[in-house]
Amino acid sequence: MARKPSLTGFPEWLPAERVVEQHVLDTLRRVFELHGFSNIETRAVEPVAQLLRKGEIDKEVYGISRLQDDAASKEDPHALALHFDLTVPFARYVVENAGYLHFPFRRYQMQKVWRGERPQDGRFREFTQADVDIVGEGTLPFRYDVELALVIAEALQALQLGEFRLRVNNRKLSEGFYCGLGVEDTAAVLREIDKLEKIGAEKVAEALIGQGLSREQAEAALALASIRTEDASFVEQVRALGVEHPLLEEGLDELSQVITAAAGAAPGKVVADLSIARGLDYYTGTVYETVLLGHEKLGSICSGGRYESLASNGKRSYPGVGLSIGVSRLISRLLADEVLTASREVPTAVLVALPAAEDWQRAQEVARALRGRGIATEVMATAEKFGKQIRHADRRGIPYVWFLGTDGAGDQVKDIRSGEQVDADAATWAPLAEDLAPQVGPSRADDAPEAR
C-alpha cells in the first residue's frame, strides 16, 4: 500500500492491487471447491449478546445503531454489532440451519470482518478472512484433521507466495504430556508455552515455575516444545523424554497421521512443531499455524484446529476442524513487498481504435465478436489521433490496439509492446494466452510496475 488510507485501519486497494487480491480469493475458491467445499456467506451483524458470550473481546466489537435511534448498548438484548470473525456467525448458521444441511458439512467463507482495535502495521479494523471448516453432527472422524492440512497446503502452494511451513501440533499430545508430568492446570501451561516465540524459553520457564511447576517439570515442558520434525520421528523424540499418559499416546497417534499423510502429499511443507499451542480455549486436538518463510514477522497467516463443540443447540453438538486465512493482512504484505504483482490493472486485452467518430458502430461490432470469444475488449469513445489512442491503451497496460480497415482494406491489430502489426479478423484472431487476462504472479524485475 503506497498510499495511506483516508481512514486508518480501513485499507482500500487500487485496481491493480485489487487484481492481486481477486487472484488470491479466486485461487482459494478454486482449491476449496476442488475439494468439495460449498461457499456460504453470513450476515455482517450478530446480536451483541451472541458476540460477547465469551466475555473477553468486547473492546474490539463495533456496535451498530440507526442514527436516529438510541445507541446500541451491551445490555439491550436486541442490540446488534458487526462480527469480528467468521467462526461465531458460522456456528450460529449451522445450528440455525442444521435441518437443511448435510453433515459432515464442508464450507468455505470469505468475508469482511471488523475489529475496533488500535490499528498498527498489518492490523486492520476492516479485513477479509477466508475460513474453511468441516463440521459434523454429534461426531466427526479424525481423518478430516488430516484432510484439512492437505487442503491448506495445496491452497498455499497454489498461491505461489514462496516457501511456507504449516506447523501442526495436537492439544492432546501437549496436555497428556503435562498430565504425565503431574501438572494439574494444563491450560495454564499451554498459555505460557504459547508465548515462547515472543518472550523466549528463559522467561517461559520462569513463568511456568511461577505457576507452581518444579524446574524439572518446566524444563520437560520446554523440551517438548522444542521438538520439530518433518516426519513422524517426533514420536521417538517425545518418548525419549520418558513421560507416559494415555492422552499423550492419543495425541502422538493423531499427529503422526497428519504428518505422515502430509509428508507424502506436500513433502517438507507440513511439519510437526510441538511448540504450537494456539491461545484459544476451544481447540481440543489438532492445532495448525502457518509461517511464510522470509515473512516471519507477519505471524501466522493461516491458523486453526479441531474443536469438539463449535456450537450446540442443547440437544446436539457440532464438532469441527477448520482454518482461517487472514487475507487482507497477507495481501497487504504481498503488495508492499511486491511478492505478487499484476501484469496490468484492467481486464481489457484489446482496445479498438476509432478512425473517425462515425466508425463507432463498426468498432462495437468488432468488439462484440472478440468478446464473444472471451477476449476482453474496449472501444475508444472519441476519434483522437492514433498516437493518443495508443497512449490510452499503453497507460492502462492494454497490450493490443485494433485498427479498423478503411477504403476496403482489412482490419489490423498491433501489439503495442513489440510494435508488431498484423492483419486480423475479429472472428479468428486471438491474443497470446498470457495476454488474455491480467497475470498475477511473483514479480520479475523486468516488468516491475512503475514507481509511484
Added chain:
Amino acid sequence: MARKPSLTGFPEWLPAERVVEQHVLDTLRRVFELHGFSNIETRAVEPVAQLLRKGEIDKEVYGISRLQDDAASKEDPHALALHFDLTVPFARYVVENAGYLHFPFRRYQMQKVWRGERPQDGRFREFTQADVDIVGEGTLPFRYDVELALVIAEALQALQLGEFRLRVNNRKLSEGFYCGLGVEDTAAVLREIDKLEKIGAEKVAEALIGQGLSREQAEAALALASIRTEDASFVEQVRALGVEHPLLEEGLDELSQVITAAAGAAPGKVVADLSIARGLDYYTGTVYETVLLGHEKLGSICSGGRYESLASNGKRSYPGVGLSIGVSRLISRLLADEVLTASREVPTAVLVALPAAEDWQRAQEVARALRGRGIATEVMATAEKFGKQIRHADRRGIPYVWFLGTDGAGDQVKDIRSGEQVDADAATWAPLAEDLAPQVGPSRADDAPEAR
C-alpha cells in the same frame, strides 16, 4: 427463501441458494470484465458527515461505534457509519485516488450495503449491490451512455432471467419539453411524473395542476410520458406534440443514439420510455430503469443514469454514467419463484468411496489425480457399507461415486443417477461436461428441488 431469517431484513442463503447467487455475481463479473471494467471494493464505513451530506436519508443510516466508547452521534465529525449505497463511497474513492487512476475510469463494484429501513418483502437491511460506472475527469463523451446500455443489456441476457426491458429516457428531453411548455420548476414536474406508475395519470394531472401548471401543460406533460417505442420513432411522436426548446432537441438526439445503437445490438430489449424520471436529483441526462417481465412488482431491478458531477474536489469535477443492480432483491425473487435453480448444492462431482479404513491414502491419490484435472472430488472419511456411501453422495447431489479396485482389479466409477458403472482411470476419466460443476439455469419441472 423458504426459511425465515433469524434477523428480519438480513437474508442468508443455504448452500444451493448461494450457488445461484454466486452464478449471478460470476456472470456479471464476466460480462463487465469482457467490457474492460476493473473491479474495486471500498471500505464498508464512511464518515457520518459524508453520508448525510445530501440531508434526506439520515433515518436509514447505521452508525457504528466501539461498544465501550460513547455512541456515534451525527454531530461528532469522526463518527462512522455503514455505507447505504456504493455511489457515495465510489465518489470518495475517485477523488481520493484520482492521481492513481486512468480516466475515463471503468469500474464495477459488488458489495453489501446497509439501510436501517423497515424490512418488507424484498426490502432488506443488508443487501448486495452490483454497480457499473464509467467516470471521466472534467468531461465524459456521451458515447459511454450508449455503451452502458449495451453492457447492461448483455449482462441481463447472460443471466437468463427471462424477458426484460431496459427503459431509457433523457432528463434533457423531459426538462427541455417542460421548459418549452413554459413551466418553470421542471424538477417538481419530474418528481410528479415519477409517480405515474404508482398513482396513475389522473392523480398526477391533479398534482401537476396543484403545482401551478395549466390543464393543457399537465396534459402535454402526460402525453410526453405516454410515449414508448422500440426504435427512434419516439422523436416524431414528441415533435407531433408541437413543443420546441434547444434542450429538448439535445435530449431527443442523445436518446436516439442510445435507442438506435441498442436496437441493432439487443433488438427489443432497450426501449425509449418517456415516463422514466428517476427520483434522484443528480441525474442530468440519460436515465435507465429495468423491468423484468412477469415480475413487474419487483420494481426496477437495475437503474441509473448520467450525472454531470459524481464528485468534485473543488478544482475538478468527475462526470459519469452508471447503473446499479439490486442483486439481493433480485436473487430473493429468483429463488422464491424458482426462476433460477442450482443442479446441486456442492461443487463436488465425484465421491471416492472407501472399501476399508486403510484405503484412505489410496483414495486420496485418486482424488488428487482427478482434482489435478479440474474435477472436484471428495473422499469418504469412514469405510461404511457402500450403500451408505452412495446415499452420502446422493443426498448432496454428487453425481459420481468412485470405487477403488480391490485384489488387482481396476477402479470403477458409477453414475448414481443412471446406475451405470464403468471401468475408469483417474488419469483419463472425465464426467459429463454438465456434471463438472453445479449448473444454474431456468428450473425445469423434472429436476425441481425437493420441497422443504
